[in-house]
Amino acid sequence: MELHNLRPAKGATKSRKRIARGQGSGHGGTATRGHKGQKSRSGYSRKRNFEGGQMPIQMRLPKRGFKNPNRTVYKPINLDRLQEISEKYKTTSIDIDMLLANGIISKTDRVKILGDGEMTSSITVSAHACSASAKQTIEEKGGSVNLV
8 A cells, every 4th residue: 555546435525515507407497406596596695693483592591790901901910920030031120111122922912910920030020000919029029110
């Protein structure tokens, strides 16, 4: 057996049905669509959530909740991640531009510093928001937090 003579097992593949290719094919005439009516026409497609005339599920379920269009979403960065960034890029000052330039955040992200993890060095951080525990830990290590 070699690459040029590989083939599927007998009966493993079927040839596709060639619909609307004349009477000799057995699928000519109405082309398996039945007679007349909307469903036999070209361009017919059922509505996306149509359930055969039954009330669709998205209409049966109650509306609930509210999406605040003015909500501020922050990208969280923990203290241990700050420590990694500081060591990797050999810097004691981390700001939004630096995070953006190194692909850690995207242009539209707002950054919040969170207090999870350990810090070993003194770092100056500039971010949009900072938790109280993160600020306390950074200042205990001799660093500072600037909110933009």
